[in-house]
Amino acid sequence: MPQVPIPCLFMRGGTSRAPYFNRADLPEDQDALAEILIAAVGAGHPLNIDGVGGGAAVTTKTAMISPSKDDWADIDYFFGQVKVDERLVDFGPTCGNILSGIGPAAIEMGMVPAQDGETRVRIIAVNTGARIEAIVQTPGGQVEYEGAARIDGVPGTAAPITLNFMDVVGSKTGKLFPTGSPLDVVGGVEVTCIDVAMPIVVARASDFGLTGYETAEELDANREFYARFEPIRQEAGKLMGMGDVTKSVTPKFAILSEPRQGGAINARYFMPWNCHPSMAVTGSICLGCCTLAPGTVAEGLAKKPEGSPTVVTIEHPTGQIDVTADYSISAGQFDLKTAGLLRTARLLMRGEMMVPQAAFK
Template identity: 70%
Template sequence: MTQTAIPFWFLRGGTSRGPYMRRTDLPQDREALADVLMAAVGAGHPLNIDGIGGGAAVTTKVAMLSRSDDPAADIDYFFAQVAVTERQVDFRPTCGNILSGVGPAAIEMGLHPAVDGETRVRILSVNTGARIEAIVRTPDGRVTYEGDAVIDGVPGTAAPILLNFQDVVGSSCGALLPSGERRETIDGIDVTLMDVAMPMAIARADAFGLTGTEGVAELDANREFYARMEPIRVEAGRRMGLGDVTSSVTPKFGLLAPPRHGGTVTARYFMPWNAHPSMAVTGSQCLATCALLPGTVADGIAAPASGAPAIVTIEHASGRIEVTVDYEATDEGIVVRSAGLLRTARLLARGELMVPRSALGPEVNVDHRGAVQAGPAHAGAA
């Protein structure tokens, strides 16, 4: 089998990891692109044994970067969620944890210049249209990964990466509350359907007979819960205008419970067919907004926030995450201006990722050594 070498940078971004590649090195055709990404990750096997995936949804993610044509952005970030055991790729969602590595990766790839001290990278999420500013530490004009920042779900410390999310409300469904309701009932379970950075169906843990403090292994072993949750999620997707989401990872599902350790709320996040080992960056923004908006399923269990911006602390399976939400309370509810988080990232490897030549299609230029030739400096990310 003839293989082709694609340049890649392998990073941990937040509590996820995966390959970061130049969009110009990959097929523009979505079907061909999906074939390449499935081959790279090794989709279709629980261990992703024939690729570089890690056998979990947080380790089968791919970031594709290019310089942006948008005057308000520096980098276009196109995200793909590759399935673990199925041969399937979902281009609908975005990933805020993988986004944590976009700034460093863009600098490492030579797509964005670094300055001495801190480098600001303006990022456009191609999947959702959201705009994010990443602040990356770059002493002497080079990315540093060493620092004293700690995020739960990742061992050790690293250099902080500050993310400021804008245009996050209704990015997928067109409204904060796509169904127009703060709380509604699906199959006897009260839910809040909300779209902030990530469309979600959110319920209380006790509605499923859970405490909300269960660990990931315990939740994933509870197949009765998933059998009860999935039809609710599918109907939620229909009500949110997302169509048939049976084979899509959006909307995600979240459970809320009272805080146990001084935070604002306890949450468990589902991807959606497995529990997240910690917390998604995008999901944390949606859950934080749910905790701030009166009348949602968070009413009565989330600790009240004071002032705006508000710091919402979400207790999750691996610790806690803080989301700073800049919002304004109105007679109709709240207007979310932006959300900020602190994340970290680390470059783990770089080199060439081998995929079958047949998966690339004729549009990708390959030299006599079987390596992808460098694409043009400017190319659209979608």
């Protein structure tokens, strides 16, 4: 029985990697869609040996784009997080690193005409409803991938892509602090349940007997730590109004500690069953707001920058990430207007993803 070819671009977006599909080439039904994405990535094997996944959560992501029907936007971006060793796809969250490649992909696919110099691509993240403007370098009307921009977690340099996020507060729950408080006690541990671009349960590293400066590999090897925080994450998910999150990758989990390299805060971000090797884009926006907002677990740890707009530098396992936040605080209430950061992307391959006929049920 012949395999089914599906056109796609294979791209690095930020510190992640994914096949980028035209949504029109895939089934509308999410169960049928999940089977195709599972087959493409090779989910259900620790190395994803029968697909293009790389055996890690940052390399089992998928992106689907289409022209937007929204008057404001050019492109709709639908994200699917495929699990590594389970045949499972989570369509709940979005991914800001993969978002870095959406502008270039939309231009490469002919959905957005390239301008000479730079091209602004207005994007709606379908999973969360967030609006993002991506500024892509397009000298001579062609996407430029080579440049001098550097992001920690990716070797070398590349052309800069600027992402400006709007409408990201309460991305999943509708509230900045879904529990109604910037500080809660869950499982005997103080946490901040916060939802900006990505819902996250945030705790202090020291409350788990950690320094917060452990490598991602050291944390992943510490299964006692995972066994302790996972029930907290699940209970916090219920308190946030997200229901049973046992099999969901949201809310994510993060731990904070004092910065050591001149940043505002040091963080480790979990996806949630593995530590991110660097830092997620949406996660960085949320943790940046957690750092700036009064009354959170970041109080007493963070070196808060002054003024607004301001740059919040978050230290992570492989370096730092800078988040620009335009915000205000009035009567103790934190209000985010926009958040932005710089990323890069690279087209790795274009062609057809070959999917077994059996995946089409």
